[in-house]
Amino acid sequence: MKMKKMLFVFNPRSGKEAIKNQLSDILGIFCGAGYLPSVYVTQEPGDAAKIAEEYGKDVKLFVCSGGDGTLNSVISGIMRLEKRPEIGYLPAGSTNDFARSLKIPANLTKAAQDVVSGKSYGVDIGKFGDERYFVYIAAFGAFTEVSYSTPQDIKNVLGHQAYILESIKALGNLKSYRMHLTWDDGEADGEFVFGMVTNTTSVGGFRGLAPKDVSFHDGLFEGVFIRTPKTPADLPNIISGLLLFPEQENKDVIRVKSSKFTVTAKEEIPWVLDGEFGGSVTEAKIENVKEAVTLSCSPEPEKQEEKTAG
Known part of the structure; x- marks a missing residue:
């Protein structure tokens, strides 16, 4: 069986460090869906961007777990690539505003399941000045x-x-x-x-x-x-x-x-x-x-918008 390449980057300190007790289950979900995950544990602020920029072009799916800052770091690195992988996000921070907006589950294993079984959608990204996102x-x-x-x-x-x-x-x-x-x-x-x-x-x-x-x-x-x-x-x-x-x-x-x-x-x-x-x-x-990156999640963002508006 040919496995699909993916990169999983997570911040072990985000939130209340909940990912430590769920890491095995999360990786099992990825492998069960046919992915061969390479794992990187963030060592310092901003290094997720460097990993994303250096290795993002080589994988089909790039999943990150952490707070909004970790997600920002990954997206900032991905935006510097011409060929961008799909993005998956497992929210593990204190506020998780972006995940709340898209109704990405706070349960990390449920979020991981949605990443590999959900649909993919284009998401707008902001450019701030010449180099920040x-x-x-x-x-x-x-x-x-x-x-x-x-x-x-x-x-x-x-x-x-x-x-x-x-x-x-x-x-x-x-x-x-x-x-x-x-x-x-x-x-x-x-x-x-x-x-x-x-x-x-x-x-x-x-x-x-x-x-x-x-x-x-x-x-x-x-x-x-x-x-x-x-x-x-x-x-x-x-x-x-x-x-x-x-x-x-x-x-x-x-x-x-x-x-x-x-x-x-x-x-x-x-x-x-x-x-x-x-x-x-x-x-x-x-x-x-507009639609700068492709996000793999469930349900569809537009439907979440309608529910929120109602």
């Missing part, structure tokens, strides 16, 4: 630093609550940025305290911050930009525009769909890509690369 979110401003500054040990013990605690601690350090925004058919100027460009229905483990009517392969991102409140009286309007009535026009919250975004400021703005620090820049050019 993101899977589901690029963001700046309020609380975004929490995602990459929270220690891994705390995330392992407290899980999602770790992000909430760190966010509360960050309340006293909110910073405002004066900037110019452009998108496909519009632009805006002003002071902004937060902004995100997304392809997800879950942000930081919360549903409601991101739009509900998300397609993962339409060539469009959803942009949300929050103006800096001038007085405490502005806060209810911001909450209304962000969470309660997102479809209504709101002077403090900009919501748009676009294939491209440009964020320009006089000072450098730190960005977060999929929960990891993405660098500080004065001009951020963000582009949607």
